[in-house]
Amino acid sequence: MADLELLTRLRRLIVHRKPPDRPLIVGITGVDTAGKSRLATSLDRLLTDSGGSTQLIHVDDFHRPHSERVRPDLPEPQQFYRYSIDFPRLCRDLLEPIRRHRRVDVRLRLLDHYTDTWSIDRGYHVEPATVVVLEGIFLLRPEVRRFVDLMIFLEVDEPTVLARATLRDVPLQGIEVLDRYRRKYLPGQRRYLAAHPPAVHADIIVDNRDHAAPRVLKWPPTTAVEN
Incomplete structure:
Protein backbone atom coordinates (compact mmCIF):
# COMPACT_ATOMS: atom_id res chain seq x y z
CA MET A 1 0.00 0.00 0.00
CA ALA A 2 1.31 3.41 -0.94
CA ASP A 3 1.60 6.02 1.82
CA LEU A 4 -1.92 6.79 3.06
CA GLU A 5 -1.27 10.52 3.48
CA LEU A 6 -0.25 10.86 -0.19
CA LEU A 7 -3.25 8.82 -1.32
CA THR A 8 -5.60 10.94 0.76
CA ARG A 9 -4.17 14.18 -0.67
CA LEU A 10 -4.50 12.81 -4.19
CA ARG A 11 -8.10 11.75 -3.62
CA ARG A 12 -9.04 15.21 -2.32
CA LEU A 13 -7.35 16.90 -5.28
CA ILE A 14 -9.02 14.59 -7.79
CA VAL A 15 -12.47 14.99 -6.27
CA HIS A 16 -12.07 18.77 -6.29
CA ARG A 17 -10.87 18.87 -9.90
CA LYS A 18 -13.29 16.32 -11.35
CA PRO A 19 -15.57 18.09 -13.86
CA PRO A 20 -19.23 17.16 -13.38
CA ASP A 21 -19.87 16.44 -17.05
CA ARG A 22 -16.84 14.48 -18.29
CA PRO A 23 -14.27 11.91 -17.16
CA LEU A 24 -11.06 13.06 -15.47
CA ILE A 25 -7.89 11.32 -16.66
CA VAL A 26 -5.12 10.96 -14.06
CA GLY A 27 -1.72 9.85 -15.36
CA ILE A 28 0.77 8.07 -13.12
CA THR A 29 4.17 7.72 -14.76
CA GLY A 30 7.86 7.25 -14.04
CA VAL A 31 10.75 5.05 -15.07
CA ASP A 32 10.69 1.26 -14.76
CA THR A 33 10.11 0.04 -11.15
CA ALA A 34 9.15 3.55 -9.98
CA GLY A 35 6.01 2.19 -8.30
CA LYS A 36 3.44 3.23 -10.92
CA SER A 37 1.23 0.14 -10.74
CA ARG A 38 1.41 0.08 -6.97
CA LEU A 39 0.24 3.68 -6.60
CA ALA A 40 -2.35 3.39 -9.38
CA THR A 41 -3.92 0.27 -7.87
CA PHE A 80 12.75 0.85 -26.20
CA TYR A 81 11.68 4.48 -26.15
CA ARG A 82 10.19 4.70 -29.63
CA TYR A 83 8.63 1.29 -30.24
CA SER A 84 7.88 -0.56 -27.00
CA ILE A 85 4.35 0.81 -26.57
CA ASP A 86 1.66 1.20 -29.21
CA PHE A 87 0.66 4.70 -28.15
CA PRO A 88 -1.28 5.38 -31.38
CA ARG A 89 -3.59 2.48 -30.52
CA LEU A 90 -3.94 3.54 -26.88
CA CYS A 91 -4.96 7.01 -28.01
CA ARG A 92 -7.20 5.81 -30.85
CA ASP A 93 -9.05 3.08 -28.94
CA LEU A 94 -9.35 4.69 -25.51
CA LEU A 95 -8.01 8.18 -24.83
CA GLU A 96 -9.49 9.95 -27.86
CA PRO A 97 -12.99 8.41 -27.44
CA ILE A 98 -12.92 9.22 -23.73
CA ARG A 99 -12.13 12.85 -24.49
CA ARG A 100 -14.40 13.22 -27.53
CA HIS A 101 -17.45 11.20 -26.48
CA ARG A 102 -16.99 11.37 -22.68
CA ARG A 103 -17.70 7.66 -22.45
CA VAL A 104 -16.32 4.31 -23.63
CA ASP A 105 -17.70 0.79 -23.46
CA VAL A 106 -15.40 -1.58 -25.33
CA ARG A 107 -13.51 -4.86 -25.08
CA LEU A 108 -10.01 -5.04 -26.56
CA ARG A 109 -7.75 -7.95 -27.48
CA LEU A 110 -4.33 -7.01 -26.10
CA LEU A 111 -0.81 -8.39 -26.11
CA ASP A 112 0.72 -10.36 -23.27
CA HIS A 113 4.25 -9.06 -23.81
CA TYR A 114 5.81 -11.81 -21.70
CA THR A 115 4.49 -14.53 -24.04
CA ASP A 116 4.17 -12.27 -27.12
CA THR A 117 0.63 -13.53 -27.70
CA TRP A 118 -2.66 -11.67 -28.16
CA SER A 119 -4.15 -13.42 -25.16
CA ILE A 120 -5.44 -10.57 -22.97
CA ASP A 121 -9.13 -9.72 -23.23
CA ARG A 122 -9.82 -6.50 -21.35
CA GLY A 123 -13.03 -4.53 -20.93
CA TYR A 124 -13.11 -0.76 -20.46
CA HIS A 125 -16.15 1.15 -19.25
CA VAL A 126 -16.00 4.93 -18.83
CA GLU A 127 -18.86 7.35 -18.21
CA PRO A 128 -18.84 11.11 -17.54
CA ALA A 129 -18.66 10.40 -13.80
CA THR A 130 -15.55 8.20 -14.13
CA VAL A 131 -12.04 8.95 -12.93
CA VAL A 132 -9.64 7.21 -15.32
CA VAL A 133 -6.33 6.15 -13.75
CA LEU A 134 -3.77 5.69 -16.53
CA GLU A 135 -0.44 4.23 -15.43
CA GLY A 136 2.74 3.37 -17.28
CA ILE A 137 6.00 4.49 -18.79
CA PHE A 138 6.49 7.37 -21.24
CA LEU A 139 3.23 9.21 -20.49
CA LEU A 140 4.97 12.59 -20.79
CA ARG A 141 5.12 12.12 -24.56
CA PRO A 142 3.02 14.87 -26.18
CA GLU A 143 0.65 12.49 -27.98
CA VAL A 144 -0.42 11.12 -24.58
CA ARG A 145 -0.12 14.02 -22.18
CA ARG A 146 -2.60 16.14 -24.18
CA PHE A 147 -5.32 13.81 -22.90
CA VAL A 148 -4.20 13.78 -19.25
CA ASP A 149 -5.83 16.21 -16.82
CA LEU A 150 -3.52 15.54 -13.88
CA MET A 151 -0.03 14.09 -14.40
CA ILE A 152 1.85 12.45 -11.52
CA PHE A 153 5.53 11.59 -11.95
CA LEU A 154 7.18 9.15 -9.55
CA GLU A 155 10.88 9.93 -9.22
CA VAL A 156 13.45 7.26 -8.34
CA ASP A 157 17.19 7.13 -8.92
CA GLU A 158 18.98 4.47 -10.96
CA PRO A 159 20.42 2.54 -7.98
CA THR A 160 16.85 2.17 -6.67
CA VAL A 161 15.67 0.99 -10.10
CA LEU A 162 18.35 -1.72 -10.21
CA ALA A 163 17.69 -2.79 -6.62
CA ARG A 164 13.98 -3.17 -7.31
CA ALA A 165 14.63 -4.92 -10.62
CA THR A 166 16.81 -7.42 -8.76
CA LEU A 167 13.90 -8.26 -6.45
CA ARG A 168 11.08 -8.11 -9.01
CA ASP A 169 12.51 -9.15 -12.36
CA VAL A 170 15.50 -11.39 -11.71
CA PRO A 171 13.41 -14.24 -10.21
CA LEU A 172 11.26 -14.31 -13.38
CA GLN A 173 13.71 -13.32 -16.11
CA GLY A 174 17.14 -14.26 -14.77
CA ILE A 175 20.16 -12.19 -13.79
CA GLU A 176 20.68 -11.11 -17.42
CA VAL A 177 17.70 -8.77 -17.09
CA LEU A 178 19.93 -6.38 -15.13
CA ASP A 179 22.17 -6.05 -18.16
CA ARG A 180 19.13 -5.06 -20.21
CA TYR A 181 18.36 -2.36 -17.66
CA ARG A 182 21.90 -0.97 -17.92
CA ARG A 183 22.16 -1.34 -21.70
CA LYS A 184 18.62 -0.56 -22.85
CA TYR A 185 16.00 0.55 -20.32
CA LEU A 186 17.92 3.13 -18.29
CA PRO A 187 19.58 4.81 -21.30
CA GLY A 188 16.20 4.87 -23.06
CA GLN A 189 14.59 6.51 -20.05
CA ARG A 190 17.38 9.09 -19.85
CA ARG A 191 16.79 10.03 -23.49
CA TYR A 192 13.04 10.27 -22.94
CA LEU A 193 13.30 12.36 -19.75
CA ALA A 194 15.75 14.76 -21.38
CA ALA A 195 13.24 15.32 -24.19
CA HIS A 196 10.21 15.56 -21.90
CA PRO A 197 11.36 16.82 -18.47
CA PRO A 198 8.97 16.04 -15.60
CA ALA A 199 9.65 19.44 -14.02
CA VAL A 200 7.97 21.02 -17.04
CA HIS A 201 5.23 18.52 -17.88
CA ALA A 202 4.18 16.86 -14.60
CA ASP A 203 1.69 18.50 -12.25
CA ILE A 204 2.89 16.44 -9.27
CA ILE A 205 6.35 14.99 -8.65
CA VAL A 206 6.90 12.48 -5.87
CA ASP A 207 10.23 11.11 -4.64
CA ASN A 208 9.22 7.45 -4.46
CA ARG A 209 12.50 5.82 -3.47
CA ASP A 210 10.77 4.68 -0.28
CA HIS A 211 7.29 3.26 -0.96
CA ALA A 212 6.34 3.68 2.69
CA ALA A 213 7.41 7.33 2.88
CA PRO A 214 7.02 9.11 -0.47
CA ARG A 215 8.04 12.79 -0.49
CA VAL A 216 6.13 15.34 -2.53
CA LEU A 217 8.55 17.50 -4.52
CA LYS A 218 6.03 19.36 -6.65
CA TRP A 219 2.33 19.97 -6.11
CA PRO A 220 -0.01 22.22 -8.08
CA PRO A 221 -1.22 25.47 -6.55
CA THR A 222 -4.18 24.47 -4.46
CA THR A 223 -7.10 25.90 -2.57
CA ALA A 224 -7.85 25.12 1.07
CA VAL A 225 -10.37 22.52 -0.13
CA GLU A 226 -7.71 20.66 -2.16
CA ASN A 227 -5.35 20.57 0.79
Whole structure:
Protein backbone atom coordinates (compact mmCIF):
# COMPACT_ATOMS: atom_id res chain seq x y z
CA MET A 1 0.00 0.00 0.00
CA ALA A 2 1.31 3.41 -0.94
CA ASP A 3 1.60 6.02 1.82
CA LEU A 4 -1.92 6.79 3.06
CA GLU A 5 -1.27 10.52 3.48
CA LEU A 6 -0.25 10.86 -0.19
CA LEU A 7 -3.25 8.82 -1.32
CA THR A 8 -5.60 10.94 0.76
CA ARG A 9 -4.17 14.18 -0.67
CA LEU A 10 -4.50 12.81 -4.19
CA ARG A 11 -8.10 11.75 -3.62
CA ARG A 12 -9.04 15.21 -2.32
CA LEU A 13 -7.35 16.90 -5.28
CA ILE A 14 -9.02 14.59 -7.79
CA VAL A 15 -12.47 14.99 -6.27
CA HIS A 16 -12.07 18.77 -6.29
CA ARG A 17 -10.87 18.87 -9.90
CA LYS A 18 -13.29 16.32 -11.35
CA PRO A 19 -15.57 18.09 -13.86
CA PRO A 20 -19.23 17.16 -13.38
CA ASP A 21 -19.87 16.44 -17.05
CA ARG A 22 -16.84 14.48 -18.29
CA PRO A 23 -14.27 11.91 -17.16
CA LEU A 24 -11.06 13.06 -15.47
CA ILE A 25 -7.89 11.32 -16.66
CA VAL A 26 -5.12 10.96 -14.06
CA GLY A 27 -1.72 9.85 -15.36
CA ILE A 28 0.77 8.07 -13.12
CA THR A 29 4.17 7.72 -14.76
CA GLY A 30 7.86 7.25 -14.04
CA VAL A 31 10.75 5.05 -15.07
CA ASP A 32 10.69 1.26 -14.76
CA THR A 33 10.11 0.04 -11.15
CA ALA A 34 9.15 3.55 -9.98
CA GLY A 35 6.01 2.19 -8.30
CA LYS A 36 3.44 3.23 -10.92
CA SER A 37 1.23 0.14 -10.74
CA ARG A 38 1.41 0.08 -6.97
CA LEU A 39 0.24 3.68 -6.60
CA ALA A 40 -2.35 3.39 -9.38
CA THR A 41 -3.92 0.27 -7.87
CA SER A 42 -4.03 1.83 -4.40
CA LEU A 43 -5.51 5.09 -5.72
CA ASP A 44 -8.09 3.24 -7.81
CA ARG A 45 -9.14 1.21 -4.76
CA LEU A 46 -9.37 4.30 -2.54
CA LEU A 47 -11.52 6.17 -5.06
CA THR A 48 -13.78 3.15 -5.51
CA ASP A 49 -14.10 2.58 -1.77
CA SER A 50 -15.10 6.24 -1.45
CA GLY A 51 -18.01 5.63 -3.80
CA GLY A 52 -16.45 6.87 -7.03
CA SER A 53 -16.54 5.40 -10.52
CA THR A 54 -13.06 4.49 -11.81
CA GLN A 55 -11.35 2.80 -14.74
CA LEU A 56 -7.75 1.63 -14.45
CA ILE A 57 -5.69 1.49 -17.67
CA HIS A 58 -2.26 -0.18 -17.75
CA VAL A 59 0.04 1.03 -20.52
CA ASP A 60 1.84 -2.35 -20.39
CA ASP A 61 -1.29 -3.86 -21.96
CA PHE A 62 -0.51 -1.85 -25.10
CA HIS A 63 2.93 -3.29 -25.80
CA ARG A 64 3.75 -3.87 -29.44
CA PRO A 65 4.64 -7.45 -30.47
CA HIS A 66 8.28 -8.47 -30.43
CA SER A 67 8.54 -8.20 -34.22
CA GLU A 68 7.64 -4.50 -34.00
CA ARG A 69 9.54 -3.65 -30.81
CA VAL A 70 12.90 -4.91 -32.04
CA ARG A 71 14.44 -2.68 -34.72
CA PRO A 72 17.97 -3.87 -35.50
CA ASP A 73 18.69 -0.64 -37.37
CA LEU A 74 18.32 1.36 -34.14
CA PRO A 75 20.28 1.36 -30.86
CA GLU A 76 18.45 -0.56 -28.14
CA PRO A 77 17.60 2.54 -26.05
CA GLN A 78 15.85 4.08 -29.06
CA GLN A 79 14.01 0.83 -29.78
CA PHE A 80 12.75 0.85 -26.20
CA TYR A 81 11.68 4.48 -26.15
CA ARG A 82 10.19 4.70 -29.63
CA TYR A 83 8.63 1.29 -30.24
CA SER A 84 7.88 -0.56 -27.00
CA ILE A 85 4.35 0.81 -26.57
CA ASP A 86 1.66 1.20 -29.21
CA PHE A 87 0.66 4.70 -28.15
CA PRO A 88 -1.28 5.38 -31.38
CA ARG A 89 -3.59 2.48 -30.52
CA LEU A 90 -3.94 3.54 -26.88
CA CYS A 91 -4.96 7.01 -28.01
CA ARG A 92 -7.20 5.81 -30.85
CA ASP A 93 -9.05 3.08 -28.94
CA LEU A 94 -9.35 4.69 -25.51
CA LEU A 95 -8.01 8.18 -24.83
CA GLU A 96 -9.49 9.95 -27.86
CA PRO A 97 -12.99 8.41 -27.44
CA ILE A 98 -12.92 9.22 -23.73
CA ARG A 99 -12.13 12.85 -24.49
CA ARG A 100 -14.40 13.22 -27.53
CA HIS A 101 -17.45 11.20 -26.48
CA ARG A 102 -16.99 11.37 -22.68
CA ARG A 103 -17.70 7.66 -22.45
CA VAL A 104 -16.32 4.31 -23.63
CA ASP A 105 -17.70 0.79 -23.46
CA VAL A 106 -15.40 -1.58 -25.33
CA ARG A 107 -13.51 -4.86 -25.08
CA LEU A 108 -10.01 -5.04 -26.56
CA ARG A 109 -7.75 -7.95 -27.48
CA LEU A 110 -4.33 -7.01 -26.10
CA LEU A 111 -0.81 -8.39 -26.11
CA ASP A 112 0.72 -10.36 -23.27
CA HIS A 113 4.25 -9.06 -23.81
CA TYR A 114 5.81 -11.81 -21.70
CA THR A 115 4.49 -14.53 -24.04
CA ASP A 116 4.17 -12.27 -27.12
CA THR A 117 0.63 -13.53 -27.70
CA TRP A 118 -2.66 -11.67 -28.16
CA SER A 119 -4.15 -13.42 -25.16
CA ILE A 120 -5.44 -10.57 -22.97
CA ASP A 121 -9.13 -9.72 -23.23
CA ARG A 122 -9.82 -6.50 -21.35
CA GLY A 123 -13.03 -4.53 -20.93
CA TYR A 124 -13.11 -0.76 -20.46
CA HIS A 125 -16.15 1.15 -19.25
CA VAL A 126 -16.00 4.93 -18.83
CA GLU A 127 -18.86 7.35 -18.21
CA PRO A 128 -18.84 11.11 -17.54
CA ALA A 129 -18.66 10.40 -13.80
CA THR A 130 -15.55 8.20 -14.13
CA VAL A 131 -12.04 8.95 -12.93
CA VAL A 132 -9.64 7.21 -15.32
CA VAL A 133 -6.33 6.15 -13.75
CA LEU A 134 -3.77 5.69 -16.53
CA GLU A 135 -0.44 4.23 -15.43
CA GLY A 136 2.74 3.37 -17.28
CA ILE A 137 6.00 4.49 -18.79
CA PHE A 138 6.49 7.37 -21.24
CA LEU A 139 3.23 9.21 -20.49
CA LEU A 140 4.97 12.59 -20.79
CA ARG A 141 5.12 12.12 -24.56
CA PRO A 142 3.02 14.87 -26.18
CA GLU A 143 0.65 12.49 -27.98
CA VAL A 144 -0.42 11.12 -24.58
CA ARG A 145 -0.12 14.02 -22.18
CA ARG A 146 -2.60 16.14 -24.18
CA PHE A 147 -5.32 13.81 -22.90
CA VAL A 148 -4.20 13.78 -19.25
CA ASP A 149 -5.83 16.21 -16.82
CA LEU A 150 -3.52 15.54 -13.88
CA MET A 151 -0.03 14.09 -14.40
CA ILE A 152 1.85 12.45 -11.52
CA PHE A 153 5.53 11.59 -11.95
CA LEU A 154 7.18 9.15 -9.55
CA GLU A 155 10.88 9.93 -9.22
CA VAL A 156 13.45 7.26 -8.34
CA ASP A 157 17.19 7.13 -8.92
CA GLU A 158 18.98 4.47 -10.96
CA PRO A 159 20.42 2.54 -7.98
CA THR A 160 16.85 2.17 -6.67
CA VAL A 161 15.67 0.99 -10.10
CA LEU A 162 18.35 -1.72 -10.21
CA ALA A 163 17.69 -2.79 -6.62
CA ARG A 164 13.98 -3.17 -7.31
CA ALA A 165 14.63 -4.92 -10.62
CA THR A 166 16.81 -7.42 -8.76
CA LEU A 167 13.90 -8.26 -6.45
CA ARG A 168 11.08 -8.11 -9.01
CA ASP A 169 12.51 -9.15 -12.36
CA VAL A 170 15.50 -11.39 -11.71
CA PRO A 171 13.41 -14.24 -10.21
CA LEU A 172 11.26 -14.31 -13.38
CA GLN A 173 13.71 -13.32 -16.11
CA GLY A 174 17.14 -14.26 -14.77
CA ILE A 175 20.16 -12.19 -13.79
CA GLU A 176 20.68 -11.11 -17.42
CA VAL A 177 17.70 -8.77 -17.09
CA LEU A 178 19.93 -6.38 -15.13
CA ASP A 179 22.17 -6.05 -18.16
CA ARG A 180 19.13 -5.06 -20.21
CA TYR A 181 18.36 -2.36 -17.66
CA ARG A 182 21.90 -0.97 -17.92
CA ARG A 183 22.16 -1.34 -21.70
CA LYS A 184 18.62 -0.56 -22.85
CA TYR A 185 16.00 0.55 -20.32
CA LEU A 186 17.92 3.13 -18.29
CA PRO A 187 19.58 4.81 -21.30
CA GLY A 188 16.20 4.87 -23.06
CA GLN A 189 14.59 6.51 -20.05
CA ARG A 190 17.38 9.09 -19.85
CA ARG A 191 16.79 10.03 -23.49
CA TYR A 192 13.04 10.27 -22.94
CA LEU A 193 13.30 12.36 -19.75
CA ALA A 194 15.75 14.76 -21.38
CA ALA A 195 13.24 15.32 -24.19
CA HIS A 196 10.21 15.56 -21.90
CA PRO A 197 11.36 16.82 -18.47
CA PRO A 198 8.97 16.04 -15.60
CA ALA A 199 9.65 19.44 -14.02
CA VAL A 200 7.97 21.02 -17.04
CA HIS A 201 5.23 18.52 -17.88
CA ALA A 202 4.18 16.86 -14.60
CA ASP A 203 1.69 18.50 -12.25
CA ILE A 204 2.89 16.44 -9.27
CA ILE A 205 6.35 14.99 -8.65
CA VAL A 206 6.90 12.48 -5.87
CA ASP A 207 10.23 11.11 -4.64
CA ASN A 208 9.22 7.45 -4.46
CA ARG A 209 12.50 5.82 -3.47
CA ASP A 210 10.77 4.68 -0.28
CA HIS A 211 7.29 3.26 -0.96
CA ALA A 212 6.34 3.68 2.69
CA ALA A 213 7.41 7.33 2.88
CA PRO A 214 7.02 9.11 -0.47
CA ARG A 215 8.04 12.79 -0.49
CA VAL A 216 6.13 15.34 -2.53
CA LEU A 217 8.55 17.50 -4.52
CA LYS A 218 6.03 19.36 -6.65
CA TRP A 219 2.33 19.97 -6.11
CA PRO A 220 -0.01 22.22 -8.08
CA PRO A 221 -1.22 25.47 -6.55
CA THR A 222 -4.18 24.47 -4.46
CA THR A 223 -7.10 25.90 -2.57
CA ALA A 224 -7.85 25.12 1.07
CA VAL A 225 -10.37 22.52 -0.13
CA GLU A 226 -7.71 20.66 -2.16
CA ASN A 227 -5.35 20.57 0.79
